[in-house]
Amino acid sequence: MHATTFRPTALPAGVTLRLLHPDDGPALAAAYTRNREHLAPWEPVRPPEFFDAGRQAELVATELRSHEDGRSTSLVLERAGELVGRVNLSDIVHGAFCSTHLGYWVDASLAGRGVMTAAVEAVCAHARDVLGLHRVQAATLLHNAASQTVLARTGFERIGTAPSYLRIAGRWQDHVLFQRILHDG
Incomplete structure (x- = not known):
């Protein structure tokens, strides 16, 4: 599988969603x-x-190799030359599954301003139209209402709860699982 490009996308609040660049390490730090x-x-x-x-x-170098191999798509949110968030598609699988995992975060100064909702929409369109995927899965902590709102607004449906799913903040925590089907039938 060959890596694809991602066309930079304008989002609310003067933010641009773009592919991770090799020189983004200092800005990410x-x-x-x-x-x-x-x-x-x-x-x-x-x-x-x-x-x-x-x-x-x-x-960054590791993520770019994964992108080049077609196993992930690593994106950043940028505003006025400053990185203000991430959106990642990881564990991209083709064949009968055609699915990926979605992960994201946004700078505290931009939370609740519609930036991540727009970013998730753009990434799902990319997953469908460019990567040819059928499904995107996401998981949130049970009490992460803001992230669950983003997923609901972007067409994800709750599919269950995964006990002790990820080690977050130093302990194994339950997560709510969501999916979005990108193609009808």
Whole structure:
């Protein structure tokens, strides 16, 4: 499977959704550092080196190889030259499954402003029209009402609960699973 491109997409609040670039490591380190407290309840516990520009550059290189191999699509949200979020399609599978997992976060200053709803819509259109996928799955913590609202607004349906699904904020936590079917029939 060959990697695809993603056309930069304008979103609300002057934000652009674009593919991750090889030189985004320092800007990602700054974004993660700025949002460390905001993201802590929703993410795995991050070691101190995760917030270093060098470590982020290594992670970017790994993600770009995965993208090149057709296994993922790594996107960033950018506003006025500053990275303000991420949207990722991971574990892309073709064949009979034609599915992927969706993950995302947005800068604390942009939460609740419709940015992520627009980004998820754009990424689902890309998954359908460019990647040829049939289904996108997402998972949220049981108490993450904001993320569940984004998913509901973008056509995802709740499909169940997964006990002890991910180790978030230092402990195994239950998640609500959602899916969006991208093609009829």
